[in-house]
Amino acid sequence: MKQEQLQKRLGVLINSFGYKTVRKTLGEMRVEKSAAANRGAKIRRVGTDELTITPTKKRIKPNAANVVKSFDITDREKKAILFIIAEKYEAKEFMPNVNHVRDFLGGARDVSRIKSRQQVTSAVFKQLAGLETSELHEMLDRGFYGPSKRLESYAKAIEGFARQDRSA
Incomplete structure (x- = not known):
């Protein structure tokens, strides 16, 4: 997509929903995409093409x-x-x-x-x-x-x- 087309579509979205809403949604999409990428690294094939996700444990800093x-x-x-x-x-x-x-x-x-x-x-x-x-x-x-x-x-x-x- 060219820059001009992107600006047109974003302009329509901003006019319809407002700048803050569009920005917030884009931010949420970025977070979801990075989380999906992290999960994708953890996906393993087991037996018959079933996918399992191994949850990642959050490291807690020692207190x-x-x-x-x-x-x-x-x-x-x-x-x-x-x-x-x-x-x-x-x-x-x-x-x-x-x-x-x-x-x-x-x-x-x-x-x-x-x-x-x-x-x-x-x-x-x-x-x-x-x-x-x-x-x-x-x-x-x-x-x-x-x-x-x-x-x-x-x-x-x-x-x-x-x-x-x-x-x-």
């Missing part, structure tokens, strides 16, 4: 809180601390970047293959679950594996410090 929930830990205090750490992990207040994770998992696995924090969320929390409650407390209290410290507040305090006269 630190869900990982902690899945652990069978009897110590309530330890589980509570792990939930606090999980919340901080998701908010990037605990191990905010990949380097922190690599440092933490350094002896346990090959860290050169770690490309993202989400990739190793379950491994991090399995290792954390293996630590003693006192060690977890210390990690939280001292801010180990926390975000980098900001010196801005100290600089402002030093700036605002008024020097006293030393004329004695």
Whole structure:
């Protein structure tokens, strides 16, 4: 179809249904077409020319809180601390970047293959679950594996410090 013919037909559709409706329908058609293409890749022939579709499973990104929930830990205090750490992990207040994770998992696995924090969320929390409650407390209290410290507040305090006269 030539560009002129396409514009004519689209013009008729837009005049009849409105621009937003036509655009929405075209968008839905694109989504359906890509979904059909994905399904087409999964179709297999079974026995006598019957087609079966194997459903594709959607991958769920690992969530630190869900990982902690899945652990069978009897110590309530330890589980509570792990939930606090999980919340901080998701908010990037605990191990905010990949380097922190690599440092933490350094002896346990090959860290050169770690490309993202989400990739190793379950491994991090399995290792954390293996630590003693006192060690977890210390990690939280001292801010180990926390975000980098900001010196801005100290600089402002030093700036605002008024020097006293030393004329004695």
